[in-house]
Amino acid sequence: MNKDNDEQLITQIVAGDVDAYQALYHRYASSVLGLSYRILGNRGQAEEIMQETFWRVWQNASSFTAHRGSFTNWMFGIARNLSIDVIRKEKKVTMESLPDAHSEQAESSPHLKADHNVPETAWALFQQEQVHVALADLPSEQRDVVEWIYFQGKTRREIAEEFGIPFGTINTRAKLALQKLKRAFEGVGFVEE
């Protein structure tokens, strides 16, 4: 993810630069749609969420501050929160396991079929595979916490009530999961050391 370039584009978007906005959109639209689909499991709803996410990016670009995290944190956070809101409203929980979701989306992803830059596509596919491996390598209880919070939008309180896990345990599992993932991602250059 081009962190410095993203923030430069945001600055331009704040100034009303539609071209900068389009560049940002084309850079991240497929990822945002993929994330929403991963959470909702419904293409139509995911498209709406993606559209609303980018509309809010356009409307609220001036409120983004790098102090609270990167632009992608902010943007994917909007998409995730909107998707979780849909789930809460419909009380719908997707329990797709990672491998199934991976294969299902892989089949439908035009990314693999589009006439894109081959090295970039290959690198993207490699990254996805590495993230899947890193997640699959987590102990199940840590992977569950990541799934429940990030992809299903459960709060700590909901997890504690539903599964009887104390807050402290949830905190520890989340911490260990992210630490392990960070080490795995550092190994393949996804995150900075």
Next chain:
Amino acid sequence: MNERIEDLLAVYALGGLTKEERRQVEVYVDTNPAAKAELDNYLQTVDALVLTAVPIQPSPQTTADLLARVEADARQRRMSMPVVGTDGKKRPSFSKSPQSSPSMWDMLKSLLSSPAIGGAGLALAAIMLIWAFVLLGRNAALQSFNQTLTADITYLETRVMSIKVDNDDLLAENESLRNENLTLTNRVTALAQENQNLINTASTRAERELELEAEISSLTAMNNELTDEYAALDESTLVARNVMSFLTSPAVHTVTILGNPETQPDATGQFVVDASSNTAILIVTGMDPLPDNSVYQVLLIQGSEHETAETFVVDTQGESVLIVSSENPLGNFDAVGVSIEPAGGSVQRTGEVVLLGSLIN
């Protein structure tokens, strides 16, 4: 370091905290560079989680609709932004410069300059102004109420968290007590079993003691019988020795005495005597058993006088052996006989003579 807030950073990055918890974390990391650095690491890692979702190209229509919407909004914004005219003055971007053709704003100005429209507009503006003041007041009240509610919610959330911690502690303590109770119960069961084993052992020992006592009693009785038997055998042995000694003396001779042919024809006796001795041995056979109130008694006869001596009974074979003794040498007597007397014997013969034999050669 504030341990609690540090523990929340990962969950914050994943998006699992409540609004108030997020605020607490943000306040903390704003003043704690180490925590901020840790949080940034987590956020960077969470960013990569997006890659678990395979990218999907949006439909062309969705893209077109969004970009059109953004374009329209961008145009609207540009229209509302001030621009510098050729005369150097700043105007709204849609204002009419001297060298530009009449714009929509000019037309609107001309329309508003008519009296009727202007009056209605003023009235409307007044109403709107009043309504704005009302809304401001209500907004202020709602904000105040919202603040109160937020404070209450924060307090309650803190209480719930505290109660949850207490509850976890109590659950742990309860589990510990349950385990201790189970341990003690098992120990009680083991002790009860041990106690029962001891009772069984004691019972077995008591039974064994009774058996041994009974055995001792039996052995004691046997011992007493054997002692009596030994004493009897001892006496018999002594008698037998005396008899043997007497029988082997050279002066001893044997006199046969015969039974009464009318009353005891089968009775016979051997009187082994040494004439110079005061002692003799009488051996009888074939004599009839007597009732319990009668005994046989030896008679030592001299002329018409007689002397009673030992009494005896016979066994089931009608036999008996006894030593006969007198104060006088037995050579002084003429005959020896046996009579039936009352139990205990008699000083003088009272009963029938059943055996008789002469001692005179």
